[in-house]
Amino acid sequence: MVALIHDVLLTLGLVVTAHYIARTPIGHVLGIEDFKINLTMIAAFLTMIGYSSNDTVVVFDRIREVRGRNPELTSKMINDSINQTLSRTILTSFTAWMVVIILYILGGAGLHGFAYAMIIGIFTGTYSSIYIASPVLIGWAAVHDHHPHIPAGQRAASAAQPRLAK
Numbered sequence: 028m029v030a031l032i033h034d035v036l037l038t039l040g041l042v043v044t045a046h047y048i049a050r051t052p053i054g055h056v057l058g059i060e061d062f063k064i065n066l067t068m069i070a071a072f073l074t075m076i077g078y079s080s081n082d083t084v085v086v087f088d089r090i091r092e093v094r095g096r097n098p099e100l101t102s103k104m105i106n107d108s109i110n111q112t113l114s115r116t117i118l119t120s121f122t123a124w125m126v127v128i129i130l131y132i133l134g135g136a137g138l139h140g141f142a143y144a145m146i147i148g149i150f151t152g153t154y155s156s157i158y159i160a161s162p163v164l165i166g167w168a169a170v171h172d173h174h175p176h177i178p179a180g181q182r183a184a185s186a187a188q189p190r191l192a193k
Contacts, residue, residue: 029163030155034079035072038147042068045143058132062140071141075148078123084157086112090164100168105161113157129157 042062048054049061082083089108094100127149129141 030160034151037151041147059166066139071144083160124149
């Protein structure tokens with residue numbers, strides 16, 4: 028969730044920044060327009076959320092596979108998992124990113140807002156899946172797996188036992 032919120036807020040911030048850049052010579056050279064938040068832009072945000080969450084699921088699924096039945100989650104496991112999925116992530120993101128850039132350049136005025144948000148969203152979604160979601164997972168695992176009064180072996184055994192309602 029932290030990575031998705033990061034993606035949306037960063038993309039929204041850059042859409043707002045485009046309002047100010049569009050009035051400068053740099054904005055005219057880059058083809059940046061004064062984008063409005065409309066239904067097409069909302070569709071871009073929802074598409075970006077889906078893309079980012081899918082990318083995060085791929086990375087986290089590999090983390091789950093590397094972890095196996097080990098009760099402890101280490102940063103080495105997460106690093107190995109990211110390294111195993113990195114080429115797939117970069118190739119997929121680059122391919123989608125090139126398509127959206129072509130859509131921005133050759134598409135009509137009605138698609139510019141969607142394509143602009145997706146250009147930013149694909150980049151931030153890929154970045155957040157690797158560099159935000161995974162460190163948050165490390166921090167979350169460190170906080171939730173820290174039980175100083177229970178030894179590590181008993182923690183795994185007690186977690187596997189079903190809890191009965193009183």
